[in-house]
Amino acid sequence: MTRSPSATGRLDRLYALALCLYPAPFRQGYGLAMSQTFRDALNDQALSRRTFIPLVLRDLLTSLAKEHLAMLRETFARPALVLNALILVGISTVIAMAIYVIPLQVLRLGTDDPQVELAGNLTWQIEQGIAPADAVPNGTVEMARSLSPFVAAYDEQGRPLASQARLNGQTPTLPPGILDFVRQHGEDRFTWKPSQGIRIAAVVQRVDGSHPGFVLAGRSMREEAARQGLLKQLAGLAWIAMLGLVFLGTVCLGWCTRPRSA
């Protein structure tokens, strides 16, 4: 069976176009030889086109993927480039963590300032001989809802003497471990979770004098928690942006310094 030269020419031109899809270095190295091999196959009377054309289509798909992957590997999988990218990812991660952790600590420490002053004032008043019930200001602060600071006075055993704070209608009791610590060190500043979902920035001080015991000053950390969440989001976004820059920089560097034989 003779083969039409025009059909052969069309297929030849189509294949030449398909060769443009290969990576440039591969195309420059083997494009002419591949075209010639394709032409030789088309002119081979023993080879059926019904067999050969599907074979070439499959071959195009697989070899295009393979050659592009090989080019990417040679361009980007160089140890120096990978190491450089890993170092930059590490630096970005440390910076993002610092963006989160440092302001978080500053925020948390700043949260204690009013309570330190309130506890100090109450301690001083009780030590001057004012009865705890008189020294603690009137009024009630519901810990679960209010953002207002509050104070409370406790006896030596940690039993409440007077308190502005209420939790479900009751005066909250301090954790026993805190009292032991304050007996030894005079003061403790900590995050207190008296109930599920409630976090209090608390300061407990030792009281000496005629009414020995402890005073507590506390404040809900609800707003701080919201700020911490925002901080986490910003640090996360900064981290993703830095990783994006590292990725783009690595791609540009890899492309500019790619091996010319690739």
Next chain:
Amino acid sequence: MAKGTAPATPLTPAVFAILLSLAEGDKHGYHIMKDARAPQGGGIQMGPGTLYGSLDRMMRDGLVKETGTSDDERRRYYRLTKLGQSVLEVELERLHAAVSSAHALGLLPHGGRS
């Protein structure tokens, strides 16, 4: 091009078929493809992309080289190197051992327990 390390056996079907074809002598691309397609050449249906991609990697590994001579500038001829020859021998020995084992087990259509 930078030389790589010789591939460990078992070889891929395409590499094996190319080495086997070139063991006969210098050949150009389509001649290798034809040899590979024949049952005695490995029975590998290979297109130009696979052929030249494999030849490129085989040249880097030092298994084959271009002869530099051609009857047509678009036809490139390839030759087996000494390393390619020895890699082919190792692969053939491996296959021979496997075929012998299959013979011994009576797994081949015309074979039997020897």
